[in-house]
Amino acid sequence: MSLPKHEKFQEGSQQGIKIHGWTITTTKLPILNSQKIEKIQKEITIPLPEMFFGNNSLQIINEHGILLEFSPLDALKMVDTTAEGGEKVKVAYSEEWKKKSAKNHEHIKDVIKPYDWTYTTSYSGTLKGTVNNHVFEKSTDRIDIEKLKKVEDILFYNEMILFEDELADNGTALLNVKIRVMPSGFFILQRFFLRVDEVLFRMNDTRVYHEFETEYLQREYSSREELYNKIKAYIPKYKGDDISQLTDIDWVSSKLPSKEDGLIVEKLRIVEETNPSY
Known part of the structure; x- marks a missing residue:
């Protein structure tokens, strides 16, 4: 089977592909320097994560005007900046938190700040361009995961970190x-992964899929979490004290419970309607 017409490109920090009327561009650069951090800090009222890749982004544009972007700055703007945000993990997991605090009080007191210091974000992309002002709407059409499992040529692939923080040596965000x-199409996975040692794991996933020649972009958002020790219990006994699997994001993901009740399923019309109603 012949491959569809496409053109890959690379220029400096940007690379991507043009295919079926879409231009997909990834930008990957080092973490921001102090001058740029100072500028961004004026927009963000909380301390930036230790490693903030403010210039990294993924952008998809089609010939009809659709523009969806994944931006670390926009993601950070959705972190809870209230004093209550800083207490969420402490309150929801009070018993585990007490144990953790008792073990490592000197470190943990530095972590409790008046904002959500876990940097949890429910960000699922920024829609900057639309067709006839259409936005993502609720849908019952799920992304066909089985179709995505089929073996196909990979015409373009890239991945990048948007931000990372070690939570004062108490885990990772x-x-x-x-x-x-x-x-056949393209698939995007944006993942927020949180591990607070001895307390919890959390994973917020955004999946975006488009099958070429169809009129919609599909998006699904899910949020899952579980107690740290429940995930730790899945480590095989023969590994003894080796808990390195707890840093394997894919492995942790496979052990987290599914959460269908919190699933958000949406679709976005990406072409102009041929017979719009008036």
């Missing part, structure tokens, strides 16, 4: 985004 383009 990581936001990254990946895209793969196949002859």
